[in-house]
Amino acid sequence: MVMEVKWCGFDYGQCIMEPGGLRNPRLYGDLYRDLGRPELIPDKIRKYRILKEKYGSYGRIKEGHRDEIYSFVLDDDPEAIELFSEKEQELLDMGEGLEDALKYLQSEGIELQVVSEMKKTLGAVGTDIVSRFLKQRGLVEYFTELVTPQGKINLIDNSVDDKYKGYTKKDGTLYDVLAQELKERGIEPHEAVMIGDKPETDIDPAHERGFKTIKYTGFIDLGPSKADLEIHSFEEIKRILKKKD
Amino acid sequence: MLRPKAKKIIVQFDDGTQTESAFEDLTAHLQRELLKQPVLFDFNPDGDNKKFLLLEWKDGWKEVMAVDSTCREINRYYVITRPEDTGRLSLNREDGYPELIEIGREPLNLKQIGFVNNHEIALKQSDREGKKVDHFFSLKMNGDLLSTIVEGFRKALNEEGIEIKTLSMDTFRQSPGIYPKIARRMGIRAVERQQDVLDFMDYLARNATQEP
Structure with missing residues (x-):
């Protein structure tokens, strides 16, 4: 199946960014060896795992309880907190084959944007964890804008367009605003495709608003969705997506 | 004690x-x-308030472990495959920070977890995340741990030729050699500390001698 599109949106977490390399022995091992306190490594790993049991997943801790990582695990040590954020960034991976796929899409002339359900800035806008990842990995070459419920962030000058503020992927309102903005640029929703892993935020609400949708299962398969297609590797994009004239 | x-x-x-x-x-x-x-x-x-966790595998192997007495119930049990398998058992604790126990021995083949009650475990779902797979298990309650295990303790005593009615707690405590024998009869080993086996036997002896 070939999809002809003018615009392509990518989800961030577990799609552009894969957290598979973020292993606790590496994260806390590197951090506390750098701090010159390697004997604390087993205690810190254990505390972080206990926090995971308290909140259910590392994702939930990071979304809503990051302060507790600092207090319960890192003992509010400012040096450890700063290093934690640095190491965390270093250990995040990119989806396999992503960069090749982005090069291809750009060469086709397909417009690219990151569409992330980033409800809170983990850091100031523009230096938040998503923006930093995209900048540090050189992905700004492909994505100059990041659409989020906190606004549309320009990754070049860090300016924020408040048009999207308060709208979310989960309730679909963010896709309503996106569809309207694309229409103003002459792109209909059926000429746009959204790629992501989460049915409830990346696929189903976008599909219901007429966007084409591709579920990416390369990192995790989160179950049934309304996606038009499923891909396991970004390599597949090169034979699926073509520029619509 | x-x-x-x-x-x-x-x-x-x-x-x-x-x-x-x-x-x-x-x-x-x-x-x-x-x-x-x-x-x-x-x-x-924790003295007489000590709490124990009894793990039982499909091959009949059993291990015991003393846990913090503020632990109240099991939160969840799951196994992470990376490709090595590591079992994670989380217990709810009063201070809000769960007790986390890692299970190394064939965690995918654990059959039952005894903590306050017996919990039969069964694989519920497996979720892949990159190169890792999380296997989540359901826990089905199956009677209380104490009555089942005290029954096993009495049976083991009987097989050792010891008549419980003739014994008091003092007899047990003055003859520490009894406990390892009974534990062997019951097939119970320690998860990581041999003292837990002896404490568990003491706990069972106390309950076995208290009942009519």
Whole structure:
């Protein structure tokens, strides 16, 4: 199946960014060896795992309880907190084959944007964890804008367009605003495709608003969705997506 | 059986010098490692309130472990495959920070977890995340742990030729050699600390002698 599109949106977490390399022995091992306190490594790993049991997943801790990582695990040590954020960034991976796929899409002339359900800035806008990842990995070459419920962030000058503020992927309102903005640029929703892993935020609400949708299962398969297609590797994009004239 | 709390650790060198540290100043990991050693007593005594976790595998193997007495119930059990398998058992605790127990012995083949009640476990779903797979297990309650295990204790005593009616707790405690024999009969080993087996036998003896 070939999809002809003018615009392509990518989800961030577990799609552009894969957290598979973020292993606790590496994260806390590197951090506390750098701090010159390697004997604390087993205690810190254990505390972080206990926090995971308290909140259910590392994702939930990071979304809503990051302060507790600092207090319960890192003992509010400012040096450890700063290093934690640095190491965390270093250990995040990119989806396999992503960069090749982005090069291809750009060469086709397909417009690219990151569409992330980033409800809170983990850091100031523009230096938040998503923006930093995209900048540090050189992905700004492909994505100059990041659409989020906190606004549309320009990754070049860090300016924020408040048009999207308060709208979310989960309730679909963010896709309503996106569809309207694309229409103003002459792109209909059926000429746009959204790629992501989460049915409830990346696929189903976008599909219901007429966007084409591709579920990416390369990192995790989160179950049934309304996606038009499923891909396991970004390599597949090169034979699926073509520029619509 | 109340035991003293560890307060200080002293290391003596062969030149006659020595160094010492408050026990609580050691890392939590080192405290746990030291307290697994048979020469050291329990540093956080719960006395008669001590709580136990009994693990039972599909091949019949059983292991026991004393857990913090503030643990109330099982939160969840799951196994992470990376490709090595590691079991994670989480227990709800009063202070809000769960007790986390890692299970290394064939965690995918665990059959039952005894904590307050018996919980039969069955694979519910497996979720892949990159190169890792999380296997989540359902827990189905199957009677209370104490009555089942006390019954097993009585049976083991009987097989050893010991008549429980003739015994008191003092008899048990003055004959420590009985406990390892009964534990062997019951097929119970320690998860990581042999003292837990002896404490568990003591707990069972107390309950077995209290019942009519």
